[in-house]
Amino acid sequence: MERRCKEIHDKKEGRDEEIEDEKEGRGETVKKHTGEELLKLSSRQKSSLMNGALANIALSACYSVMQPFLRDEAIKKDVSLTGAGAIFGCYEVVMFSCSLIIGSQLSRIGSRRCFYTGTFVIGVSSLSFGLLGACPPGDTFLGLAVSIRMIESLGAAMMLTANYALATKEFRDNVATAYGFLEMCAGFGHVFGPLVGGGLYQLGGFGLPFFVTGPMTIVIASVAIFTLPNENKDEERPSxxxxxxxxxxxxxxxxxxxxxxxxxxxxxxxxxxxxxxxxxxxxxxxxxxxxxxxxxxxxxxxxxxxxxxxxxxxxxxxxxxxxxxxxxxxxxxxxxxxxxxxxxxxxxxxxxxxxxxxxxxxxxxxxxxxxxxxxxxxxxxxxxxxxxxxxxxxxxxxxxxxxxxxxxxxxxxxxxxxxxxxxxxxxxxxxxxxxxxxxxxxxxxxxxxGIIYAVLRRRRKWSRYSSTDSPIDSATYNHIHNDSSLLLLPPTPYPVLQEHYLQSEYE
CATH class of the missing domain: 1.20.1250.20 (MFS general substrate transporter like domains)
Known part of the structure; x- marks a missing residue:
């Protein structure tokens, strides 16, 4: 039994080394724990994180910059409060209706292309919104405002979907830490966007906040075109x-x-x-x-x-x-x-x-x-x-x-x-x-x-029993396997279970 356990342990170590060598050969970063690893980023990871952070700040700023003054400006343009709410609400409608389509087509579009295109659309839309100060009041203003916000939301859906997909790919072993940093940047934009928007509105009127955030976002999109890492050819797969x-x-x-x-x-x-x-x-x-x-x-x-x-x-x-x-x-x-x-x-x-x-x-x-x-x-x-x-x-x-x-x-x-x-x-x-x-x-x-824990505990008991020399009848295996299938747990065949728990006992 000890010799069998030793063989399994050696095989597992050999497989782990082969996987790590294979990842290194593809240029991927192999990490096992978070902490100091994030301070030693590759140039590819730094570029992805920098572009994602700047894009999140720009998106949040463009979204929230109008919050302090849009209500008052809508009243000046003979738009009701319901209409002002529609300017905000249409953004979310496009966001949740288009995100699934963009996500399913991301591998076909290309995550890199989707990222900088979406960021560019956000910037152009924000800049265009600032021109509405010269727009005639009433339904003309409302219709153009809603249209521009819907286009901006489409760009936001493209950028966000690509941004977090790229973060997952580049920081596969530290996903939550990378997400946390990106969300911190988004929060920064949401907190300071209204403050900057209110100040610029008082300083230069309706257009100035958008004439600042729009070009800033366009510059970020332009930088992303040249600095965002290229995609590997093996990632260009059909959707x-x-x-x-x-x-x-x-x-x-x-x-x-x-x-x-x-x-x-x-x-x-x-x-x-x-x-x-x-x-x-x-x-x-x-x-x-x-x-x-x-x-x-x-x-x-x-x-x-x-x-x-x-x-x-x-x-x-x-x-x-x-x-x-x-x-x-x-x-x-x-x-x-x-x-x-x-x-x-x-x-x-x-x-x-x-x-x-x-x-x-x-x-x-x-x-x-x-x-x-x-x-x-x-x-x-x-x-x-x-x-x-x-x-x-x-x-x-x-x-x-x-x-x-x-x-x-x-x-x-x-x-x-x-x-x-x-x-x-x-x-x-x-x-x-x-x-x-x-x-x-x-x-x-x-x-x-709780249900998952109960099923996995039952599976472990069965696995420990199966690791002995006692025979296992197929009815017992099928009964436990069916319990797992009802919960859609990852399938775990009998030899893997036996090998896993034999190794646990050896360790």
Whole structure:
């Protein structure tokens, strides 16, 4: 038995060395742990990360630069508040409707070409939006604004899908850390975009913010054309049109994407409603737009600061599902404080809540969003590959598009349902709905993980039994294999199981 175990151990070490040699021969970076490795990046990785970070900052800035003044400008142009909302809402519609198509065609288009083309479209669209200051008021302004925003959203879908697919390919062994850095840059753009936009608007009017962000983004796209690493010829494969269906059949991926939808649905449900609620709970904040803006900024600031740390922890300890569930619980607590949820209203003197609870809730919301976003993106890649899908740009592109679709759908539905709930019910009702969604999703993930653990434990017991010299009847094997198939677990044939556990006993 010891000699057999020694042979298995030697064979495994030989296979690992062959795999590492093969990766090095293809020019790939072989890493096993996160930490100091990210400080020793190859020129290819540095270029990808630099371009992705700059593009994320530019995209977020172009998206949020108009938030401080678009409402007032729309009123000047004889556009209703509903029309102003449509200018924002159409962006999300195009995002979630086009992302899946772009992801499925990414290998055909080319991730590099998709990246810099999308970034260029964002820049040109932002620059064009600034010209609307000279546009006639009324329906002409509204129609052109919506059209330009839809084109900009198409560029954003292209850039984001390609950006995260490239990050996955270049940082395959440190995916969460790379995602964390990119999301930190996106958060930076969302936090400082409105500040810069408001200042430039006061300085030079409607067009100036866009005349700054548009050319800046075009320059970033131009730099990407010359500095983004070339794609390998073996990556130019035909699209796998059926892979989206295969991904949807892996239970963990829809469950985790549901967590993304819940998170962004909650965030965007607060966007049109939180300002009024904050003024309602604290009369001293009436008309104080600086304090209202601070409430929104706190979520972005804590998100921006948390994502690198969450990415590092995710890669170091690999407890991705635990981090997702923890993020959902933290987010549920944040919505409970912001509301506050009905059971907590009696803790406040006015039975409505307090400004400090709203500010604290937004801080926790930023931390929870960071935990969910980074861990979901990293775990979906792991789930797809472990279920036999190719570890290639095709899979990365499809997963990136699914994530963008979940996020865009939440961003679109959130403001609509959020305002509908608050119009007919107290704000605490919206808080209860958002808290319930987060806790319900956390419960589903815990239940799924519990079932998986029970099946894998049963599989391990069977494997240990099969590693002995006792005969195994086919009925026992088929019964346990069918239990695993119902959960769509990665298939593990009998010899692999026996070899794995023989090695474990030897070690």
């Amino acid at each position: 796998d049109y059926g892979q989206l269906i295969k991904l949807a059949k892996i239970p963990a991926i829809p469950l985790e994407q549901l967590a993304v939808w819940v998170e962004f649905f909650g965030l965007c449900a607060l966007s049109p409603t939180l300002g009024g609620h904050l003024q309602n709970v604290d009369a001293s904040i009436q008309g104080n737009h600086i304090m209202i803006g601070l409430a929104f900024a706190l979520c972005g600031i804590f998100y921006m600061c948390s994502v690198p740390l969450v990415g590092f922890i995710t890669d170091k300890y690999n407890h991705r599902k635990v981090i997702i569930v923890s993020g959902l619980i933290v987010t549920a607590l944040s919505f409970t404080l912001i509301g506050p949820w009905v059971p907590l209203t009696e803790l406040f003197p006015n039975d409505k809540g307090a400004a400090w609870a709203v500010f604290l809730g937004n801080c926790l919301c930023g931390i929870g969003t960071a935990s969910i976003t980074v861990a979901v993106m990293a775990d979906c890649v792991n789930e797809a590959v472990s279920h036999g899908l190719p570890d290639s740009i095709i899979t990365y592109g499809n997963l990136s598009s699914i994530f963008n679709t979940s996020m865009g759908l939440g961003n679109f539905i959130g403001p609509i349902l959020g305002t509908a709930i608050v119009e007919h019910n107290p704000f605490s009702t919206l808080s209860a709905v958002l808290t319930g969604l987060c806790l319900g999703e956390a419960g589903l993930l815990v239940l799924y993980c």
